[in-house]
Each structure stands twice: as C-alpha cells, then as structure tokens.
Amino acid sequence: MDKNNERECNEDLIRERRKCNFNIEELTNIVDGGKARTARRREIQRLLINDPEFLDEIPQDYMSHEDRYSNELRKSAHLMQKLADQESGHDIHQDIGALTGILKDGNPLMVHLSMFIPAILGQANSEQQEKWLGRSLRNEIIGTYAQTELGHGTFVRGLETRATYDPTVEEFVLHTPTITATKWWPGGLGKTCNYCVVMAQLYTQGRCYGPHPFIVQLRDEETHRSLPGITLGEIGPRLGLNSNDNGFLKFENHRIPRTNMLMKHSQVLKDGTYVKPLHNKLSYGTMMLVRVGIVGACSRSLQYAVTIATRYSAVRHQSEIVPGQPEPQILDYQTQQYKVIPQIASVFALIFSARSLSKIQSSVTAKLKDGNTDLLPELHSLSSGLKALSSSDASWGVEVCRLACGGHGYLASSNLPRTYTGTTCAITYEGENTVLLLQVARYLIKSYRSIGKETGASSVSYLADQTSLASSSSSFSNKALVQAFKLSALSLVAEAEARLQKLCDMGQEFYHAWNYCSVLLLKCAEAHTRYYICEKYEQTVDSLKASEGVKNVLQSLCRLYLIYHITLTHGDFLKCGALTPRNIAVLEGEMCDLLAVLRPQAVSIVDAFDIPDELLGSTLGCWDGNVYQRLYDEALKSPLNKTDVPDAYYKYLLPLMKSSL
Numbered sequence: 001m002d003k004n005n006e007r008e009c010n011e012d013l014i015r016e017r018r019k020c021n022f023n024i025e026e027l028t029n030i031v032d033g034g035k036a037r038t039a040r041r042r043e044i045q046r047l048l049i050n051d052p053e054f055l056d057e058i059p060q061d062y063m064s065h066e067d068r069y070s071n072e073l074r075k076s077a078h079l080m081q082k083l084a085d086q087e088s089g090h091d092i093h094q095d096i097g098a099l100t101g102i103l104k105d106g107n108p109l110m111v112h113l114s115m116f117i118p119a120i121l122g123q124a125n126s127e128q129q130e131k132w133l134g135r136s137l138r139n140e141i142i143g144t145y146a147q148t149e150l151g152h153g154t155f156v157r158g159l160e161t162r163a164t165y166d167p168t169v170e171e172f173v174l175h176t177p178t179i180t181a182t183k184w185w186p187g188g189l190g191k192t193c194n195y196c197v198v199m200a201q202l203y204t205q206g207r208c209y210g211p212h213p214f215i216v217q218l219r220d221e222e223t224h225r226s227l228p229g230i231t232l233g234e235i236g237p238r239l240g241l242n243s244n245d246n247g248f249l250k251f252e253n254h255r256i257p258r259t260n261m262l263m264k265h266s267q268v269l270k271d272g273t274y275v276k277p278l279h280n281k282l283s284y285g286t287m288m289l290v291r292v293g294i295v296g297a298c299s300r301s302l303q304y305a306v307t308i309a310t311r312y313s314a315v316r317h318q319s320e321i322v323p324g325q326p327e328p329q330i331l332d333y334q335t336q337q338y339k340v341i342p343q344i345a346s347v348f349a350l351i352f353s354a355r356s357l358s359k360i361q362s363s364v365t366a367k368l369k370d371g372n373t374d375l376l377p378e379l380h381s382l383s384s385g386l387k388a389l390s391s392s393d394a395s396w397g398v399e400v401c402r403l404a405c406g407g408h409g410y411l412a413s414s415n416l417p418r419t420y421t422g423t424t425c426a427i428t429y430e431g432e433n434t435v436l437l438l439q440v441a442r443y444l445i446k447s448y449r450s451i452g453k454e455t456g457a458s459s460v461s462y463l464a465d466q467t468s469l470a471s472s473s474s475s476f477s478n479k480a481l482v483q484a485f486k487l488s489a490l491s492l493v494a495e496a497e498a499r500l501q502k503l504c505d506m507g508q509e510f511y512h513a514w515n516y517c518s519v520l521l522l523k524c525a526e527a528h529t530r531y532y533i534c535e536k537y538e539q540t541v542d543s544l545k546a547s548e549g550v551k552n553v554l555q556s557l558c559r560l561y562l563i564y565h566i567t568l569t570h571g572d573f574l575k576c577g578a579l580t581p582r583n584i585a586v587l588e589g590e591m592c593d594l595l596a597v598l599r600p601q602a603v604s605i606v607d608a609f610d611i612p613d614e615l616l617g618s619t620l621g622c623w624d625g626n627v628y629q630r631l632y633d634e635a636l637k638s639p640l641n642k643t644d645v646p647d648a649y650y651k652y653l654l655p656l657m658k659s660s661l
C-alpha cells in the first residue's frame with residue numbers, strides 16, 4: 001500500500017490524517033526507542049513481508065489441527081533460516097518485537113527462542129554453554145522449557161518429577177512417579193523439540209534440594225524418534241495458539257549424565273555433594289527474564305488491537321447524534337472514544353514501564369555477575385507486578401477494542417479474536433497473575449515492616465514516607481496526580497499490614513491471616529504497580545526532548561491515563577483522602593475534555609505505531625480503510641462457499657425437512 005496515494009484511501013481516513021498536528025515519524029521513533037531502531041525494524045519487516053514463503057495458501061482458520069501446526073512450523077523454520085542468514089546480519093534475539101504478526105497463532109519455535117536459549121545462557125556454566133549454546137543458536141538442536149506438570153504449575157516447589165543422583169555411574173535418574181508429575185504445557189514439546197530444560201526435584205545423598213534445571217535430550221538427532229524411557233505427545237486444542245504443539249512428557253527412570261544438570265548457580269559434585277547457590281531462587285531466573293519480555297510483548301498486542309479499532313471507528317458510520325443528520329463516524333460518540341483512546345494511552349504506559357524494567361534488569365544482572373544478589377527481590381517484585389498488570393491491561397484492552405468493532409470484531413478476519421487469545425494466555429503463563437501479585441504484596445509488607453533499614457530498593461522507598469498519608473493536594477498537575485497514586489498505594493499497604501497484624505494479635509497464624517487478607521493484598525500489589533507505571537509515564541513524558549506537537553500529544557495521553565485509572569479505582573483515592581469527591585467529579589469532566597482533544601489525533605497516533613497491513617492481518621484495520629470490500633472478499637474464502645448447496649444439506653437437512661411428509 002502506497003501511503004502517499006490518497007486516491008486509494010477511504011475518505012474518512014484521508015480527512016482524519018489531515019487533522020494531524022504532530023510529526024508522526026518522530027512519534028514512531030519514540031515508540032521504537034530511537035531512529036536507528038525504527039530503521040532496523042522496518043528493514044526486518046520488509047524482508048519478511050516481501051517473502052512469499054510467509055503467505056498462507058488458505059486462511060489458517062480453515063486448516064486442520066495438523067495442517068496449522070505444519071504450516072506454522074514451515075514458516076517458523078523459514079524465518080529462523082532467513083534471520084540466521086549472515087548477509088542479513090539480524091540478531092533475532094534483539095529484534096523479536098519486529099517479528100510480531102508474521103507468525104499467526106503460536107510459533108512452535110517460540111519457547112526455544114524465548115526460554116530454552118535464555119535458560120542455557122542464565123543457568124548453564126561455561127563448559128555447558130560451550131556444548132549447547134552454539135548448537136541451539138544455530139538451531140541444530142531445538143528445545144523447550146518443561147516445568148509445569150499436570151498437578152502443579154504455580155507451586156514450583158510442589159513439582160514431582162525427580163532427578164535422583166547415582167554417584168556410582170555419575171548420572172541422574174529422571175522419573176515421573178505419578179500421573180500428576182507428567183510435564184504438561186511446554187510450547188513445542190509435543191512434536192517439535194528434541195531437547196528440553198526440565199525442572200525437577202534434585203535428590204542427592206538421600207536429601208531433596210528442591211527444583212533445579214536439567215538439560216535432557218528427548219529425541220534421536222537423526223530419526224527424531226523419542227528416546228527410550230521418554231513418552232512425548234501434544235496436549236490438544238486450546239483457546240488459542242493452536243499452531244503451537246504444547247506437549248506432555250513422562251520419564252521412566254531415564255538416565256542423563258551428571259553434567260546435564262545446569263550448574264551455573266548450584267552444583268552436584270561427582271561424589272554427590274550438593275553445592276548451594278548464592279541465592280536459592282536463582283534457578284527461577286529464566287521465568288523472571290521472560291516476565292520482563294512479556295511487558296513489551298503485551299504493549300505490542302495492544303498496539304495491534306487499537307490500530308484496528310481506531311481506524312475502523314473512523315470508517316464506520318452508524319446511527320445518529322443529531323436527529324435527521326447523516327450517520328456520524330462511530331469515533332464521534334464519546335462512549336466509543338472512551339473505549340478506544342484510553343487503550344492508545346495504555347500502549348505508551350506499557351512501553352515506558354517495559355523500558356524502565358529492562359534497565360533495572362540489566363543493572364541487576366550486572367551486579368549478579370559480581371555475586372551481588374541484593375536487588376534480586378526488587379526485580380522479582382517489579383517483574384511480577386508489571387507482567388501481571390501489562391497482561392491483564394492488554395487483554396482487557398484488546399477485548400474492549402473487539403467490542404468497539406461491534407459484530408465485525410467477532411470475525412476471525414478482523415484479527416481481533418486471535419489477538420485476544422494470543423494475549424490473554426499471558427495472564428496465565430509465566431506465573432498466574434494473582435499468584436504473582438501476591439508475591440508483590442509479600443515484598444510490600446516485608447518492605448513496609450522494615451522501614452528504616454537501608455535495602456537500596458527504590459521502588460518501595462515511598463513506603464517510608466508516612467507524612468504523605470496526611471497531605472491531600474489540591475493541585476491537579478500530572479505530578480500531583482502521580483502523588484495521589486502513591487498515597488493510595490501507601491495507604492492500602494498500611495491498611496493491609498494493620499489488618500494482618502490485628503489478626504495475628506488475635507492469635508491467628510500469619511499464613512491464615514495472609515489468606516484472610518489476600519483480596520486486600522492483591523489490591524495493594526495492583527496499586528503499587530500502577531503507581532510505578534504512572535510515575536514512569538509522567539517522568540518519561542516530562543523529560544522527553546521532543547517537538548511541541550509530539551510532546552503535547554504524549555502529555556494529553558499521559559494525563560488521560562492517570563485520570564482514567566483514578567476513575568476506575570476512585571474508591572481507593574477517596575478512602576485515603578488523596579482526592580475528594582469533588583476532585584473526582586472535576587477529573588471525570590476533564591477526562592471527557594481529553595477524549596475530545598485527542599479524538600482528532602487518534603488515527604494519526606495509531607498510524608505512528610507503523611504496523612504494516614501484511615502484519616496487522618485485519619480486514620477492519622487496513623491503512624486504506626477499505627473495510628467492506630475486504631470483509632466480503634474474505635467471506636468468499638470460506639470452504640462452504642465452494643458450492644451453492646452443501647453435501648450436509650442432502651445428508652441431514654433434507655431428511656429432516658421431508659420427514660413430516
């Protein structure tokens with residue numbers, strides 16, 4: 001699509017684009033993280049879009065379960081080959097975001113890239129990396145991360161798969177003792193992988209040392225047949241991601257060499273002596289790494305959905321605002337703006353907090369290299385909280401975008417259903433959100449109770465700021481609104497801590513008191529993480545060196561985000577005195593003004609996300625807005641339309657219709 005050729009474009013979209021009052025390319029650079037990154041992303045995307053190998057012969061929705069897998073594996077393999085091509089010079093691990101949309105519904109090699117290779121990098125010592133890293137980077141071996149079992153996903157300490165050390169032959173014996181110990185879910189495990197990292201309970205010298213990572217060959221490297229002592233398969237259709245082969249795995253006293261235990265952090269010596277790690281949760285490092293990546297991935301899903309919903313809302317006309325007048329664009333309805341525009345604001349909130357989290361992760365990783373684990377709890381808390389809020393915000397945001405597109409949003413060809421199923425899974429995987437938020441709450445209560453002790457953890461330093469509990473600001477600057485979020489979080493933590501303490505004082509064990517307060521604790525964790533996101537949003541926009549137009553747009557979006565979230569949880573702000581009922585009413589009014597201010601820029605802002613039509617894959621969201629023809633053309637691809645009268649008519653309907661004669 002030639003974006004300069006207005007003749008091919010829907011007239012409403014032409015008019016919307018003419019209203020743009022900021023530099024779109026500049027905003028695109030901010031979304032990408034700089035000009036160079038924009039150029040690189042575009043280059044990769046061009047490389048993919050222009051390659052006919054990535055086209056599907058028929059839409060995936062009409063393929064069988066087997067064909068979907070096979071077709072996606074074909075494209076995934078081609079993608080890996082293409083990006084490994086020395087001439088292109090692209091490092092897939094750096095540019096994973098640029099690939100969004102090229103593979104449609106669960107890439108069978110995704111966990112190889114996002115967890116198996118990172119597990120080797122983060123958990124294997126240098127000799128082990130020498131042995132497996134190069135081979136996995138060159139895709140000579142394909143792996144997954146097999147942790148979850150039928151009986152346990154959340155409670156990692158409850159895993160049942162055993163790795164028992166036998167010092168006589170220097171081997172571990174891997175065994176699945178019960179049906180509930182069967183590994184269940186790992187992406188690519190069913191049919192694709194020939195290796196995996198298995199999390200199993202380590203037994204040596206008669207003692208269990210808890211879950212540890214082991215690298216295990218699953219299939220013969222020549223024949224791809226599963227090895228003796230190993231049972232493998234695929235777990236069947238899911239809500240989404242159905243071109244992946246999520247799998248199951250059982251071990252029958254399967255032996256692996258001692259050196260297959262990933263030994264960067266803890267070791268088992270030849271005689272079976274266990275050497276413990278610097279911090280006993282270092283073996284959970286792969287999960288933490290992926291949680292950080294999920295925040296960015298969620299922002300990309302939301303960019304897709306909101307691009308579709310915004311462009312469609314500009315093209316779609318329905319009903320009337322002024323009786324008797326032509327039907328308006330649905331984007332002119334305030335209720336429609338309230339659906340779509342806060343989701344645009346949310347994209348930037350997620351982008352900026354993902355960047356801030358990545359920076360913290362890099363500095364914690366650097367410290368870990370020097371043996372310093374002090375900031376690991378802070379990173380665990382932040383990555384858990386942001387993974388949870390980004391996945392739930394993005395899932396809800398995508399669903400709102402689908403609803404905003406009415407009936408057509410329910411069609412597969414809108415690409416909203418698949419965007420939704422591909423996003424909501426992140427609420428569950430890599431740590432179910434409620435569980436992760438309770439980890440954040442645990443950290444908050446602990447930090448609150450250790451006020452006065454220097455921990456170096458900056459995200460919770462505000463908990464010591466008791467004076468702010470009393471101060472209610474009457475100012476409405478963005479900074480003042482962020483302060484209100486802080487007050488609300490602090491007050492919830494103080495309330496939860498007091499409630500916990502009261503129950504304990506009444507004689508309850510701490511863990512029962514914890515469970516009894518957990519709805520409130522969840523709110524604390526959400527409020528704390530929301531405060532973090534709001535603070536990063538405000539600081540990033542405030543310090544941004546940008547043209548006036550771009551800065552204005554981002555300031556309005558930031559303000560909308562702050563007010564939107566205050567109105568969603570206004571009870572918490574009222575309860576702690578951070579805002580009065582009158583303040584809330586004023587802010588609600590201002591939110592509507594902001595929707596009106598941002599409305600004329602909405603199409604241009606989503607244009608700045610710069611998602612090529614070929615990757616957006618949506619009849620409703622294309623650049624040119626030619627929605628109705630595309631919907632019609634896609635419908636014609638239905639196999640039912642190959643004949644006027646389907647066979648099923650003769651088999652079932654005709655006998656029914658004639659049976660009463």
Ligand SMILES: CC/C=C\C/C=C\C/C=C\CCCC(=O)SCCNC(=O)CCNC(=O)[C@H](O)C(C)(C)COP(=O)(O)OP(=O)(O)OC[C@H]1O[C@@H](n2cnc3c(N)ncnc32)[C@H](O)[C@@H]1OP(=O)(O)O
Nearest residue numbers: 114153154155156281284287293294297376380429430431
């Ligand atoms: C680039 C990638 C981009 C996108 C990715 C896209 C696609 C990827 C596709 C699919 C991926 C899906 C893969 C998976 O789902 S893999 C399986 C993931 N499973 C989980 O996440 C399980 C969740 N459960 C846990 O993590 C843990 O069980 C737990 C809930 C954290 C509890 O652990 P437990 O050992 O029982 O600990 P506690 O007793 O609760 O706490 C003790 C103590 O330890 C602290 N802690 C816990 N975890 C960590 C950690 N990781 N780091 C540092 N500290 C940790 C905890 O806070 C507590 O501290 P105290 O000081 O309070 O004692």
Ligand SMILES: Cc1cc2nc3c(=O)[nH]c(=O)nc-3n(C[C@H](O)[C@H](O)[C@H](O)COP(=O)(O)OP(=O)(O)OC[C@H]3O[C@@H](n4cnc5c(N)ncnc54)[C@H](O)[C@@H]3O)c2cc1C
Nearest residue numbers: 145146147148152153154185186187425429430431432434
């Ligand atoms: C698409 C997809 C891909 C996946 N890929 C992989 C993979 O590659 N590798 C892998 O190992 N796993 C994978 N998983 C598994 C995933 O990590 C687990 O499903 C996830 O960790 C949740 O665990 P669970 O299924 O046991 O849920 P459960 O823990 O049984 O959760 C069920 C309910 O119990 C609640 N609950 C559980 N514990 C607590 C608690 N302590 N406090 C309060 N409430 C609690 C939860 O909040 C939830 O409401 C994948 C899952 C999905 C959906």
